[in-house]
Amino acid sequence: MHEFKLPDMSCGHCLAAVTEAVKEADAGAEVDVDLPQKTVRVESSLSREQLAGVLSEAGYPPAS
Template sequence: MSEKTVFAVNDMTCGHCVGTVRRALEEALPGADISVDLASHRVEFTGDRRVGEEAIREAGYTPEAA
């Protein structure tokens, strides 16, 4: 079982942002458990932390340790 990574992504401001971050993580980490919550600006996922962080950055957002 993979460890869960949690990031705060405070520059997610709408439903479109949530979808963009989710799709980026799904592409970078196929089969990962992914949770993206707009209200708390939290993103949680299983899989390689560095790969997920880079996917979020490449999608145009700023992941921060949560």
């Protein structure tokens, strides 16, 4: 399980975009978004670095 803080995520559209981006990269991924906390937890076969790249490409770079 990987958890990322996504400071640029602020609305339902953002939530959908993050979920869709992860699912496109790994269709079997489980995605749990906490919009008020601006976090996403992902269970995936992809590495943390790969997931961070997917999120960044979607416009939601994880905070360091």
